[in-house]
Structure formats: structure tokens, C-alpha cells
Amino acid sequence: MAIGETIRNSQIWKSIFRHPMPLDRRNRIVVMLTNFFLHLHPVSIKKQGIALSFTWCMGGVTFFLFLVETVTGVLLMFYYRPTLEWAYNDILALRDVTSLGILRELHRWGAHAMVITTWLHMYRVFLTGSYKPPREFNWVVGVILLLLTLLLSFTGYLLPWDQLAIWAITVGSNMARATPILGYEGPGQQLLTIGGIDMITDGSDARFGLLGARFVGEETLNRFYVLHCIAIPLAVALLLAIHFWRVRKDGGISGPL
Amino acid sequence: MHSNGFFLSDVAGFLGGYYTFLAIMNGVAAMILWRRQQRTGWAVFWASFAGVMMILASLALSGSASMVPVLPEAIRGLVNQLSGPVLYTLGTTAFLVLLFVFRKFFVQPMVAWTVFNASLLLLGLSMADENFAAIVMKPDNVPIVGLVYLLAFFTWVATKQAVVNDERIKQGLPVVEKVNDEKVLVWPDLVYTELICMVAVSALLLVWAIFLPAPLEEPASSVKTPNPSKAPWYFLGLQEMLVYFDPWYAGVVLPSLVVFGLMAMPYLDFNKRGNGYYSIEERKFSYLVWQFGFFELWITLIILGTFLRGPNWNFFGPFEYWTPYKVEVLNNVDLPQMFWVQWLNQPLPRAPQDAGLLTQIGYIFLREAPGLIVMGAYLVLLPPLLAITVFRGFYAKMGFIRYMVMANLMLLMLTLPLKMILRWTLNLKYIISIPEFSLNF
Numbered sequence: 001m002a003i004g005e006t007i008r009n010s011q012i013w014k015s016i017f018r019h020p021m022p023l024d025r026r027n028r029i030v031v032m033l034t035n036f037f038l039h040l041h042p043v044s045i046k047k048q049g050i051a052l053s054f055t056w057c058m059g060g061v062t063f064f065l066f067l068v069e070t071v072t073g074v075l076l077m078f079y080y081r082p083t084l085e086w087a088y089n090d091i092l093a094l095r096d097v098t099s100l101g102i103l104r105e106l107h108r109w110g111a112h113a114m115v116i117t118t119w120l121h122m123y124r125v126f127l128t129g130s131y132k133p134p135r136e137f138n139w140v141v142g143v144i145l146l147l148l149t150l151l152l153s154f155t156g157y158l159l160p161w162d163q164l165a166i167w168a169i170t171v172g173s174n175m176a177r178a179t180p181i182l183g184y185e186g187p188g189q190q191l192l193t194i195g196g197i198d199m200i201t202d203g204s205d206a207r208f209g210l211l212g213a214r215f216v217g218e219e220t221l222n223r224f225y226v227l228h229c230i231a232i233p234l235a236v237a238l239l240l241a242i243h244f245w246r247v248r249k250d251g252g253i254s255g256p257l
Numbered sequence: 258m259h260s261n262g263f264f265l266s267d268v269a270g271f272l273g274g275y276y277t278f279l280a281i282m283n284g285v286a287a288m289i290l291w292r293r294q295q296r297t298g299w300a301v302f303w304a305s306f307a308g309v310m311m312i313l314a315s316l317a318l319s320g321s322a323s324m325v326p327v328l329p330e331a332i333r334g335l336v337n338q339l340s341g342p343v344l345y346t347l348g349t350t351a352f353l354v355l356l357f358v359f360r361k362f363f364v365q366p367m368v369a370w371t372v373f374n375a376s377l378l379l380l381g382l383s384m385a386d387e388n389f390a391a392i393v394m395k396p397d398n399v400p401i402v403g404l405v406y407l408l409a410f411f412t413w414v415a416t417k418q419a420v421v422n423d424e425r426i427k428q429g430l431p432v433v434e435k436v437n438d439e440k441v442l443v444w445p446d447l448v449y450t451e452l453i454c455m456v457a458v459s460a461l462l463l464v465w466a467i468f469l470p471a472p473l474e475e476p477a478s479s480v481k482t483p484n485p486s487k488a489p490w491y492f493l494g495l496q497e498m499l500v501y502f503d504p505w506y507a508g509v510v511l512p513s514l515v516v517f518g519l520m521a522m523p524y525l526d527f528n529k530r531g532n533g534y535y536s537i538e539e540r541k542f543s544y545l546v547w548q549f550g551f552f553e554l555w556i557t558l559i560i561l562g563t564f565l566r567g568p569n570w571n572f573f574g575p576f577e578y579w580t581p582y583k584v585e586v587l588n589n590v591d592l593p594q595m596f597w598v599q600w601l602n603q604p605l606p607r608a609p610q611d612a613g614l615l616t617q618i619g620y621i622f623l624r625e626a627p628g629l630i631v632m633g634a635y636l637v638l639l640p641p642l643l644a645i646t647v648f649r650g651f652y653a654k655m656g657f658i659r660y661m662v663m664a665n666l667m668l669l670m671l672t673l674p675l676k677m678i679l680r681w682t683l684n685l686k687y688i689i690s691i692p693e694f695s696l697n698f
Binding site: 022025028029031032038041042043044045046047048050051052053054055056061062064065070072088091092095100104105106108109110111112113115116119120123124126127128129131132133135136139140143146147150153154157160161162163165166167168170171172174175176177178179180183185186187188189190213216226254255256257 | 274277294331397400403404407408411414415418419431432433434435437438439440441442443444445447448450451454455457458462463465466467469470472474475476477479481482483486487488490492494496503504505507508509510516518519522523524526529530531532533534535540544545549551610652668694695696
């Protein structure tokens with residue numbers, strides 16, 4: 001008790017938390033306004049807005065899973081090398097040799113769970129009609145986030161570099177070959193022929209752009225690794241910030257008028 | 258490959274735990290019901306059900322393969338024989354329609370609990386089938402089983418509240434969400450809920466990670482193509498669409514339209530009611546369109562693509578062994594072939610050998626005239642026709658552009674079920690088939 005008090009009265013503690021423990025009404029309000037992590041929330045909220053039967057907590061769980069993926073992903077990056085020589089062996093070692101190889105399980109199942117919770121979150125938002133004005137634009141941001149979540153999962157799927165990985169990505173990316181006009185097997189591909197020279201070949205079409213090669217190979221592994229660890233997470237982080245900010249600006253969690 | 262001891266001794270331990278879990282779950286449920294003293298009959302029923310589950314658990318753990326409870330061979334054989342893409346699609350549709358129409362009945366807690374337990378029991382009895390277990394227990398397929406139960410649970414949660422709200426609206430009362438509008442402080446009410454959620458999700462994820470190893474197959478080899486080759490599970494609905502459409506449509510255009518349609522949704526739905534609370538009656542049209550797209554065209558197709566499509570993308574019953582030697586007769590016909598050859602009894606129009614490009618294109622148009630006319634009528638004539646009939650009210654409220662976007666999105670969405678039906682009934686492959694430009698539809 002005395003130690004706790006000493007700590008809470010110390011200059012260090014007080015420099016971090018500018019107010020007493022949030023035990024009374026005043027300080028419970030102050031904590032929401034002064035804490036960086038909590039200022040995302042309003043100070044008070046309608047009771048039905050936090051009822052689990054109403055919200056399902058799925059947006060929050062999705063965000064939490066994104067954080068889990070970030071932390072486990074960063075830790076895995078210390079270990080895993082995205083090259084043909086090492087990718088598979090590193091994963092194999094994570095399974096059989098390395099301590100805390102369970103990080104891979106956490107990362108993979110967290111990713112599957114995140115896809116599911118994203119769908120459930122959107123399902124809830126639809127069923128409560130929460131995409132309706134004034135929240136139309138935030139729904140659009142959410143759809144882009146859904147797309148990025150799927151792309152995050154898809155790009156990560158390749159990294160173990162086993163049969164499951166490369167063939168799933170091969171099947172998935174074969175679609176791009178058939179992109180109208182821009183895929184070399186797509187309808188209207190002939191339209192981009194200049195002076196008898198085909199502009200869209202298997203070395204210049206949409207699929208090539210995605211894979212960085214004519215088939216799923218080392219270039220693809222590198223490309224997907226960078227997309228998975230850097231490019232898409234950055235985009236997601238930005239859009240998440242907008243998504244949360246808009247929730248507040250559009251009047252907080254939805255409810256009957 | 259029929260059931261053998263090795264397999265059963267592997268699965269038996271899992272099933273023992275599974276039935277024990279069911280027993281505990283129903284025991285707790287029975288206790289809660291008993292305490293409330295209103296549903297003692299149900300309490301006794303679920304307590305006895307828990308007892309039966311205990312017996313099944315001990316049978317599964319008996320150490321003898323022949324004792325593990327499993328669906329009778331005859332039933333499994335019948336299910337395999339009856340199941341096919343047509344019955345699967347019609348069956349799931351009928352099931353969903355049934356749930357929707359009788360939603361007031363199904364949302365009752367005891368009815369939902371019965372359905373839930375029945376499905377879990379069926380899953381357990383099926384899991385003792387080797388072929389069923391091989392697919393369902395594949396590590397990457399486990400999330401789909403979770404997804405199905407989560408969707409069922411949350412649909413029940415939402416429908417229950419919607420049924421109550423719809424009843425209240427009918428009586429002129431405010432919706433439940435409106436009644437509960439007292440304000441509370443976010444600290445502690447919300448932050449503690451969030452904390453508990455985080456702890457619960459972390460715990461669940463840890464348990465999942467400990468008990469289910471992530472899959473790792475042989476090292477990648479670009480010369481050894483697995484059969485079947487499947488995309489990640491969340492894209493298997495799209496892969497299943499490849500049965501009915503070429504990749505440019507199923508893999509590129511339709512997914513883009515799904516994304517575009519989702520984004521456009523809030524701007525097309527002009528209905529101001531049903532904002533911020535669960536309701537079905539107040540927004541029946543948008544509700545049904547969404548549920549049809551989400552459940553019928555997305556979720557059921559993922560399940561079909563994952564669990565029921567085997568080597569060569571052939572259909573396999575849930576208890577069938579995935580043999581790569583299964584042969585399916587493909588005798589699908591294109592519409593031009595059907596029209597010119599089968600109905601008019603003449604050869605397909607073909608340009609003379611040394612014809613110029615324009616003549617050739619002209620002949621292609623002639624050959625494809627039936628398909629082009631059908632598709633033209635579908636996409637050009639139907640929207641205005643609907644605007645002056647079924648959707649007259651919509652058109653008046655939405656205006657030209659919004660109405661046209663909605664009508665076209667809906668018609669394009671319906672191309673998938675329509676193509677399915679045409680395939681099943683007429684063996685139709687393509688409505689328009691222009692291989693010269695890789696344009697098959």
C-alpha cells in the first residue's frame with residue numbers, strides 16, 4: 001500500500017499520468033481526455049451502444065487481431081528469410097526446432113480469424129443499417145479495409161513456400177491472366193496491339209505485374225513479402241485511422257435517432 | 258479406403274473430448290434452466306441429453322474402433338449418392354428460406370439450442386467417417402467450420418432482436434435500442450468490456466495455436482501440381498464460379514463488381530428507416546438482397562468449393578473418398594451451337610477462308626446473334642421494363658442514375674444463379690462464345 005502510494009506520488013508517475021486514479025466521476029472523464037490510447041473513445045456513451053448483443057465487439061476484435069498480427073509478424077520477420085533457399089527451411093525450423101515457433105501458429109490462425117471477424121463486423125453493420133447516412137463514406141472505407149485484409153492474408157499465404165502456398169497463389173493469380181484488355185488471355189487483349197506488336201504478353205500483363213515473373217518464383221516471393229510486411233500494413237494503418245476517426249465524427253456508434 | 262483402426266484410434270481421442278464438451282455444455286445449460294424454475298421439462302431433457310453425450314464420449318474413448326459412434330454406413334452412402342451441386346444449392350437455399358420464413362419460431366432459445374445441438378451431434382457422428390474427417394480436419398479448413406457456427410450464432414442473435422423490434426414497431430412502441438439510451442461513462446463500462454474481449458480472444462487464439470499446428474506441406478515445386486489445386490479458402494467461392502464462367506468474368510469482373518456494389522450500397526439504399534437498430538420488416542428488400550448475396554452466393558459457395566470439390570474440381574459427397582479417377586461426363590453445349598445446329602439444323606455461320614477482318618467480325622456477330630440478343634435484352638431492356646413494373650416505386654424515388662446502377666448490379670449478380678440453372682437444365686456452356694477474342698460468357 002505504502003509502496004503503491006509512493007510510486008503514485010513520485011514525479012515520474014505524475015509526469016506520465018496527470019491525474020489521480022480514475023475512481024470518481026471527474027477522473028474517469030479526465031482519463032479519457034488525457035490518455036493518448038483512450039482519446040479515441042468518447043467520454044460517455046449510450047448504454048445500448050456498448051451492449052454486446054448490439055455490437056458483437058467484432059470491429060474491436062478485428063482491430064485487436066490486427067495488432068496481434070503486427071506483433072507476431074514483426075517477431076517472425078526477425079527469423080524468416082524470404083528467399084528460395086531459406087523460406088521453407090525457416091518455417092520448417094519454426095515448427096520443429098525453434099523455441100516460440102508457436103508464433104507462426106498465432107500469426108496464421110490470427111489471420112484466418114481476422115478475415116472472419118471482418119466479415120462478421122460488416123454483417124453487423126449491415127443488419128443494424130449502420131451504413132446509412134451519415135456513415136456512408138465510412139462504410140466505403142470499411143470495404144477497402146476488407147479488400148486489404150484479404151490481400152494481406154493472400155500475400156502472407158505464399159511465404160511458407162510449400163506446395164499449399166505456391167499452388168494457392170498460382171490458382172489465385174491465374175485469374176489476373178484473364179483480366180479484360182490487360183491480361184494476355186483476357187478478352188480484348190488484342191486491342192493493345194501497336195504496329196503488329198502485341199503489347200500484352202505473358203511478360204507484360206496484369207499477372208506479370210502481380211507476380212513479378214511469368215510464374216510464381218523468387219521474384220514473387222520477394223514482392224509478396226514486401227507487400228505483406230510493409231506496403232499493405234501501412235495502407236491499412238492509415239485507413240484504420242481514418243475509419244476510427246470517422247466513427248467519432250459521424251456521431252459515434254450508430255443507434256436509433 | 259474404408260474406415261480402419263488406425264484412423265479411428267487417431268480420431269477417437271478427439272471425439273471423446275468433443276462429446277465430453279457437449280455433455281458439460283448441456284449439463285450447464287440444464288442447470289441454468291433448472292435454477293430459473295420455468296423450464297424444468299427442458300432442464301430434464303438437456304440433462305438426459307448430456308448423459309447420452311457422456312455415453313458417446315466413453316464409447317469413443319473405449320479404445321475399440323468398432324465402438325466409436327458413427328453415422329450408419331447406409332445413411333452415409335445415401336447422402337453421397339444424393340448429393341450433387343444441384344441438390345446442394347437447392348437444399349441450402351430451401352433451408353435458408355425456411356429459416357427466414359419461420360424466423361419467429363427458430364429464434365426461440367430452446368428451438369435454436371435444439372438445432373445447434375443436433376448439428377453438433379451430426380458433426381460428431383460424421384467426424385468418425387474417415388473421408389469426412391480428412392477434409393474437415395485439414396488445418397486450413399477448420400476456420401470455415403468456426404465461421405459457419407459463428408455466422409449461425411450471430412444471425413440468431415440479430416434475428417432475435419429484429420423479431421422483437423418488428424413486433425414493437427407494429428404495436429407502435431419504440432425499438433429496444435431506443436429504450437436503452439441512458440448514458441454511461443466509457444471508463445469503466447466500455448474499456449473493461451474491451452479488456453475482457455482482448456483477454457478472451459488472446460486465450461482462444463493461444464488454445465487454437467497450441468492444439469492445431471499450422472499446415473506445412475512438402476517444399477514448393479513448380480512441376481508437381483497438386484490435384485485439386487485450391488486458392489485460399491476465402492476465395493473458393495470465386496473458384497467455384499469458374500465452373501460456370503470463364504476466369505475474366507468469375508475471377509476479375511464479378512469480384513470487382515462485388516467490391517463496387519458493396520461500396521455503392523449506402524448510396525443506393527434510400528430507405529431511411531432501420532438505421533441503428535435490428536429490423537427486418539422495415540427494410541425487407543435490402544435485407545433479402547444482402548442475405549442472398551452473402552449466404553447463397555458467398556458462404557455456401559465457399560463451403561461447396563472447400564468441402565465438396567475434389568480432384569479435377571469434381572463434386573464429391575461429404576463421405577466420399579476423393580479419388581482422382583472419378584470421371585464426369587462433360588457434354589455442355591454453347592448457345593450458338595444449340596441455336597444454329599440443334600434447332601435450325603444448319604452449320605455455324607463461318608466467314609469464307611480469305612475474308613477481310615470486317616467480314617470475319619460480321620460473321621462472328623451473326624454466329625453469336627442469339628447470345629448477343631439474349632444478353633442485350635437482359636441488360637438493356639430489363640432495367641427500363643422493371644422500372645415501369647416491379648420497381649416503379651424505386652425508380653420514382655431513386656432517379657435515373659441511381660436506379661440504373663442498382664438494376665444493373667442486381668442483374669449482374671443474378672447472372673450467377675441464372676447461369677447455374679441454365680447449366681443444370683440445358684447443359685448450356687456459354688451464352689456468347691467468341692474464342693477469337695477470348696470472350697466467352
